[in-house]
Amino acid sequence: MILPPSFYRQEDVVLIAKSLLGKILVTKVEGVCTSGIIVETEAYEGITDRASHAFGGKQTARTEIMYENGGVAYIYLCYGLHHLFNVITNTSGVPHAVLIRAIEPLKGIDIMLKRRNKISFQPSLTNGPGVLSQALGITTKLNGNSLQGTDLFIEDSGIPLLPENIVATTRVGVAYAGKDALLPYRFYVQRNVFVSKAKGL
DNA sequence: CAAACGATTTTCT
């Protein structure tokens, strides 16, 4: 079942980030279908969060997507070479987002290997926000796309993830955010080998 | 208009 708009339009972005673990991210790019189970996410709580691009209500050409009604993709280029995939949540005017940081490959693994220029199936195929986008063919071309479309959506596997298997910790790469860097807004599936190897862990 | 800078990954030592 594809997650409906109402899923993304809930109030609590932290809860949504947690709920997205175990869901299946599906892309159809250039006619080929690829998918994976979401195993790591981070919540970005809009204007009150120093780590968010929309902190303080900042609105620019890049961040305007974040102010859309929940259920669209926000994809931007990081460090000039990595496409990072976010899901926009909450309602219009509230720029909440969830960064998808890692997935466990499901369908189209051969395609992912080709896109990642790899010959064997290893965790490094999709164990980070930049590399999972590369594996799924996600680029800034999909920025602003609805998650109800045929090319990009998230579905419920129907298999519940046990709460005791979810780990909450601090976010990665946001040291500049001061006290907000200490918030437990990063979630991942315990012992899953596809969780990213963040610096300093 | 010029310059600095990342919500990262890879490669080399």
Next chain:
DNA sequence: GAAAATCGTTTGG
């Protein structure tokens, strides 16, 4: 473990 790769966005002059 350190450093490079690399470019759109943002910010300041």
